[in-house]
Every structure is written in structure tokens, then in C-alpha cells.
Amino acid sequence: MGFFDSMFGRRRDRSAQVAKERLATVLVDDRYKLTPEMKEQMKLDIAEVLARYLPSVDPDQIEVTLMRGEANDHLKADIPLRRASSDM
Amino acid sequence: MARVITITSGKGGVGKTTTTANLGTALAMQGAKVAVIDADIGLRNLDVVMGLENRIVYDLVDVVEGRARLRQALIKDKRLPELCLMPAAQTRDKDAVSPQQMIELTNQLRQEFDFVLIDSPAGIEGGFRNAIAGADEVVIVTTPEVSAVRDADRIVGLVEAAEKGPPHLIVNRIKPRLVSRGEMLSVEDVLELLAINLIGIVPDDEAIVTSTNRGEAVVYDQGSLAGRAFLNVARRLGGEDVPFMAITDQQGVLEWLFGMIGRRRS
Ligand SMILES: Nc1ncnc2c1ncn2[C@@H]1O[C@H](COP(=O)(O)OP(=O)(O)OP(=O)(O)O)[C@@H](O)[C@H]1O
Ligand SMILES: [Mg+2]
Numbered sequence: 001m002g003f004f005d006s007m008f009g010r011r012r013d014r015s016a017q018v019a020k021e022r023l024a025t026v027l028v029d030d031r032y033k034l035t036p037e038m039k040e041q042m043k044l045d046i047a048e049v050l051a052r053y054l055p056s057v058d059p060d061q062i063e064v065t066l067m068r069g070e071a072n073d074h075l076k077a078d079i080p081l082r083r084a085s086s087d088m
Numbered sequence: 089m090a091r092v093i094t095i096t097s098g099k100g101g102v103g104k105t106t107t108t109a110n111l112g113t114a115l116a117m118q119g120a121k122v123a124v125i126d127a128d129i130g131l132r133n134l135d136v137v138m139g140l141e142n143r144i145v146y147d148l149v150d151v152v153e154g155r156a157r158l159r160q161a162l163i164k165d166k167r168l169p170e171l172c173l174m175p176a177a178q179t180r181d182k183d184a185v186s187p188q189q190m191i192e193l194t195n196q197l198r199q200e201f202d203f204v205l206i207d208s209p210a211g212i213e214g215g216f217r218n219a220i221a222g223a224d225e226v227v228i229v230t231t232p233e234v235s236a237v238r239d240a241d242r243i244v245g246l247v248e249a250a251e252k253g254p255p256h257l258i259v260n261r262i263k264p265r266l267v268s269r270g271e272m273l274s275v276e277d278v279l280e281l282l283a284i285n286l287i288g289i290v291p292d293d294e295a296i297v298t299s300t301n302r303g304e305a306v307v308y309d310q311g312s313l314a315g316r317a318f319l320n321v322a323r324r325l326g327g328e329d330v331p332f333m334a335i336t337d338q339q340g341v342l343e344w345l346f347g348m349i350g351r352r353r354s
Contacts, residue, residue, distance in 0.1 A: 014270030019234050020277045027235075027241045027281060068281070 028066035058081040090198035094223035098239025101211030103260040107200030108207035111306035114322030116171035126176035127219040128209040139303020149177035187221035203213035256287035288321035
């Protein structure tokens, strides 16, 4: 990030940056022929498997993203857990 | 050895026809024998961009269907005797030609020309398949917009599947001022996303509008940035290692340098 960016960084992201990030996702989705429906199903399946170990996974909170990398593409899953109560 | 190069894009209106006309003209100015083929059957355009619309008698479909010989359908350019145009049929549709017929046509043209440039229609269907059938190499044109880049990536996949070798990329209609404000994808951004070999950066340029109005290639306007950019692409196609020029915005305040991109090319 340059001086220019940091000065204005608090404002909305520059549209070129937004475009680049959106493209980074959509291109990999296209390449792997991953549809939004398949992503939804994948989240349900992930939650189902994880439920064997972690009962506190909410499938609606999961975010699944395909990312382009230098050598490999990556599947990134962000899986928030409902915090276990402290008196456990 | 003749080279058959198809200029394509996926998304429509990004500059394929403009690119074909200018690369054809530039290569002929550099002394090569060049045929440009309008493969956009039903939406003939290359003829008007090159100012040759009044000379058309026969077209590509006439040749393929045997009503005209190759020589009869090839129209000589007004200024460059070594540049010829094969116009598209205007009253037929894409199914009038098959990929096999395109291969035969390009093989005939190989005998007489150094370069055969094919202006592809937009899309990923029959017309595009026909346009790449006879090609040795593919040039993909995109603008720095989300939809154009996305469609270009689809084409990259199809070109690779068709075993045409690694495609070349032209990023057209760059607006340096928007790029420097962070409001337009830069050439670097596009390259990073598509990960193919860059062969040209063409700025958005009013000179293209005026020369297209007159039916002249913009490469004749050596003072124009777009003209110089297309001349450079032609030299790179010929194997020369031409550095990417600095495109300065209209007011000359912000400079836009391509040194980094130049080094990225392997
Ligand atoms: N670098 C540029 N600067 C300004 N105008 C441009 C530039 N490149 C192309 N244009 C204009 O954009 C329009 C579309 O260009 P062109 O016809 O070459 O695109 P195309 O990809 O062949 O379109 P189609 O998909 O319909 O065949 C034309 O009006 C052309 O003059
Ligand atoms: Mg066109």
C-alpha cells in the first residue's frame, strides 16, 4: 500500500481493487465449474462432517471461496463456531 | 512458413475487428504479405473498418461453396499491394461454413501469404470454432472490465483445449487516468488474473474513432498512441522484443510505466 492508498484507504475501496477481487473469485469458479448451488451444498456437507467433532458449526455462517494462487488454486473455507459457554 | 493467427475475445465489442485491421496493415507496412479474413459471417465489418466496402464482389462463403475462386474474392488494399481482405458474407449465418472448410481455406491462403489474420466473431460457439479451426496461434483481446476479462478467461480455456498453444493477450482501451486513480483494472491486474503472455497494450484513443470514420487504419497516424501501440504489437508478432511504451495520460501529469510488465514476460 502506498501513501496515496493509506491516505484514502478509509474511504470505500477503489473500484479497480473491488473488480480484481470479484474477478479472482469468479474466474476460478468458472474454471472449476462451481455453481452457487454446489457451493451451498458443499457448506451443508462440511457442516455435517464437522458436526461429528464440533456441534457448534452453523452451515449458514460458513463461507467457501475458491482463490487463485501463484502455483495452485485454493479452496478457502471460513467456518465460524458458536462460542462454547464458559461454564462448560 | 505462413502463420495463421486468429483474433478473438469472448465478449463482443472489445476491439477484435479494429485489432485485425491494424495488425494486418502494420504487418504489411513492415513488408509482409498479409491476408485478413472476416470470419464474422452475417455481421460483416472488417471491410468498412478498412475502407474497402465498395470493392466487394465475392465473399468467403462464395469461395467455400465454389462460386468464386480464392483470387476473385480477395480484395487488394487501397494503399498496400501486399495486403488483401477476404470479406464475410453478409446475408448468410455462421452455419454456412464448417471448421473443416475453414481449415481448407486457410491452407490455401498459406501458399501465398506470410500472415493470415482471422477476425473472429464474439462468443464461444460455432462462429468462434470456425474462426480458430485453421489457426496456429490465437490473440485474445480484452478491455479492462470485469465482464470482458471473465469472458477472455473462458476463451483461454477453450484455446488451450483446442491445442492452439499459449494465447497472446492484448489489453485494449486502457484509460491511464482511471488506472492511476485506482478506478480501472490495470494491465498488471488483468495479466495476473488471466496469466497469459502479454503482446499489446492499447490505450483508449479518439484517433481510433476518427480513422475508423474514414476507413483508414490508425497505424497510419503515427502520432497517435493507439497507432504506435498496434505497430508495436505487429513487431512483437514478428518476434522482435519491443518494450511496452509508457502511456501518459492526456494532461501529461501522471506517467504510467510498463517496466515491471516488460520484465514479467518470460
Ligand atoms: N482503443 C480504442 N479506443 C477507442 N475506441 C476503440 C478502441 N478500440 C476499439 N474501439 C471502438 O470500439 C468499437 C468496437 O470495436 P470493434 O468493432 O473493433 O470490436 P469487435 O470486438 O470487433 O466487436 P464485435 O464483437 O461486434 O465484432 C468500435 O466503435 C471501435 O472503433
Ligand atoms: Mg468485430
